[in-house]
Amino acid sequence: MAKLTEIAWEEFERLPLEAKRPYLENDAIPDTPYHTLFAQQFDRGLLERLAALANRIRFMAKSKEGALYLKSLLPHKRAMLYFSQPSSRTFLSHLAACQILGLTTGSVRDAATSSEFKGESKEDSIRTFSSYFDMIIMRTPEKGLAEHMAWELSNSSRPIPILNAGSGKDQHPTQALLDIYTLLRSFETKGGLKDRTVTFCGDLLRGRTVRSLSYLLTNFDNIRQVFVAPQQLQVPTDVLEILDAKGVKYEVSDDLRAAVKISDAVYMTRIQDEWDQSKGESARIDTHLFKFGAEELKLLPKDGIIMHPLPRRDEIATCCDHDPRAMYWRQMRNGMWIRSALIAMTFGFEKQIMCFGA
């Protein structure tokens, strides 16, 4: 198996994402991630194993007995949550995932830290965390930092796994995992995740969520993708090129209602105006046709679901919240389960959990 200790950083950095995957696996456990850095590490087999593990953890957590068993798995380990780019939602979800497995945690979660560590390299900071903790869950605006640290730590005298909780504009792998898990769960008893139409709507240009999920969906059979957005925010061509290369059917549209009628899942997204290049750029775009409200709810097939990575503004009306097809709250909670599953798998507890009570 490929090992990070046997490749120079410069050489590793240049590899295409798919070729990096074997280097990020656990030496001791076949087909299991050690470092989790990008969505492209996960193929269909691994996604389905993770979903099964998350299901099992979710079920076990319902009883005190099961919950205590889960907490008994990793009380001897400590995780560091290093969020130099703050995000309470993602932070709390990972925190809860750690707590479910009994991991104790430490954290840095504000931007002020950057000034506090003034003069020290990010690499030294992360090496510091690795001295006190057994896993680093990191969120950073710096593209590639998580990857570099994974290489550095694997080549240090104290290798520990890195879990990327969002790096810059490019990767947020556990968001993609929770999206897939939500789709798998939603269609579990209805024929599974195949032969489906998934519609993406909103700001498809600037959201890493859409990019990752679109990619991961290509792992499943006959998933048609529909991209609904104002022209200025439509899905970038490189995303479509991947779909073309993989022979995936898709459609680019500006008619949300037409898409909703034929969708199994409608994935709404927020206008990401924090990426505006000029002031008020997003505000000048007419987005009123790209919101999901009472009318759209009527058009959605009865087994269809509505998803959203949250936070939302007004792109989904609150009147939809109590509809059983509104899946976004459950989707958020799924994040906690899939992250628990990922961390448990990383530390080698997949089998033990799957066998619990058997």
Place this chain on the structure above:
Amino acid sequence: MAKLTEIAWEEFERLPLEAKRPYLENDAIPDTPYHTLFAQQFDRGLLERLAALANRIRFMAKSKEGALYLKSLLPHKRAMLYFSQPSSRTFLSHLAACQILGLTTGSVRDAATSSEFKGESKEDSIRTFSSYFDMIIMRTPEKGLAEHMAWELSNSSRPIPILNAGSGKDQHPTQALLDIYTLLRSFETKGGLKDRTVTFCGDLLRGRTVRSLSYLLTNFDNIRQVFVAPQQLQVPTDVLEILDAKGVKYEVSDDLRAAVKISDAVYMTRIQDEWDQSKGESARIDTHLFKFGAEELKLLPKDGIIMHPLPRRDEIATCCDHDPRAMYWRQMRNGMWIRSALIAMTFGFEKQIMCFGA
């Protein structure tokens, strides 16, 4: 029993506080709070049950065996401390209460969060926390938010209890509980909390503490209340109207020493200049006669006690700190015990704790 799922928000909101109480109780356990939102939820029976439970917890926590038993009650649950209005003291007290019962915790405790969640409604933020946690302990400057969230969560697919740790100027129920608990403990072996004179002194106009405690004291027999303050900061008339309506004896005065001489408890408060409408408003008030020092200590009856919600400035001289009648440090620690009791009761562990070792 009244249920939050059977009443519309608008209708519930309009009810008088006393009429709201049955809606906030635990479906499964009679006369036990599920959501804790305001002091008016607690009658004498419930206050005495909470005090007994707090006593028991305090006693158990003295031995490692007892402490471990308490920690074994809720290790499968997670509490979220959402403090959008920071307060380290109240935060740490609730945190310790959770830790005593084995609850793991997550937190948001700075104002910066408001900007982080920009564009998201408070309701969505709190719904988010409910995805990852089993109880929300919240402190907010927004009046009525805790109440609205209690209704929202009870009507969601994932109801969890809300504990109000201070909302705006109006309510801070657990502060009132710890005050009552301190009085109950102080007079436990001296005839109990009845036929007593309780003096309030300081800024009686703007402190929610005085308002709540004055109300809760009406639950006990023959408690006379004395309000000592500079004219500009005297107790508001609506507080006195409640006492009138309940036939409670009281006195309004500006003579602290005279009051101290006849008091069983003197409750000192800080001048709350953070509510000043114009700059220096409080500073222009002559408050030098409304401080407790060596002279007042001499006048206090030997079984009398001195209380203060803390933090203090100079309204109690530090020379009083070592006097056995100075109860404010113990009062603060009582907050931890009564909050433990409240949380344990909320999750249905009252009986189990009361029977421990029996």
Place this chain on the structure above:
Amino acid sequence: MAKLTEIAWEEFERLPLEAKRPYLENDAIPDTPYHTLFAQQFDRGLLERLAALANRIRFMAKSKEGALYLKSLLPHKRAMLYFSQPSSRTFLSHLAACQILGLTTGSVRDAATSSEFKGESKEDSIRTFSSYFDMIIMRTPEKGLAEHMAWELSNSSRPIPILNAGSGKDQHPTQALLDIYTLLRSFETKGGLKDRTVTFCGDLLRGRTVRSLSYLLTNFDNIRQVFVAPQQLQVPTDVLEILDAKGVKYEVSDDLRAAVKISDAVYMTRIQDEWDQSKGESARIDTHLFKFGAEELKLLPKDGIIMHPLPRRDEIATCCDHDPRAMYWRQMRNGMWIRSALIAMTFGFEKQIMCFGA
């Protein structure tokens, strides 16, 4: 034995450091610290006991069984980390130490807190923490505060131990402990910590680290100290006066390479420009001869070690990081072990840990 309850604060404050030591010991356990305030509390016997205990804890933590045993020691206790002077590194190291022993923790770790507690004395704040927690680990820019609080708490109705995690410019005792532990470990199988040359290099004027370590080294036999720095940042004369008084051999130099050649340990330090009196003061000093790089690495004896309290800037080149003699990462991790040992000892678990598995 001397007791803090039997001496007035003013009298205690005036004592020389060495004379304060017996007052800070544990009533119940001979020769064991209760409050840890300054490096001068530790003599050679105690340093060696701490190192042995840290070794044992480090070894036990390698197995799940051992780690769980350690976590079973203090789950009934809570520690407060009060960092009014932020330092993520020191914070996380103490946090991890607590977690290793099963202590749950609360924290205040930002400067904003000072304004939050506005109007309250520091003494009242710390007394508050003592209400909810069983130990206070504190870092503060205020010289003498930790000492005063130790006296105050020992004289209160609720005495709990204080651990000084850095107070002003003067004391940071656990940093000195981890440095000594690192030296003891490094020479453990090579004849021990005696007859050695230890070189200090960098900003020797303004670092409390150098001051404390230089002092503690006088406890060991025949340790020669070499101080290498630009003239403006050389070691202060009072440090040298202590060495003179104790008959310790030392040398003051500006030739790093010459010193490296004959050193068993080279202790590099950062230019502490945060203490500059005028803008750019440090930047005007020529420091290029006081950095450790590839050339110095060649000159270092094969059993020699490189230390650094971290964070570093460029005073050690990253090309040294993978050399087996680079001890600074391990040194940092040693901080976690020695702090675990100190806390375990403070709570009376030294014997129990040393006997584990025996």
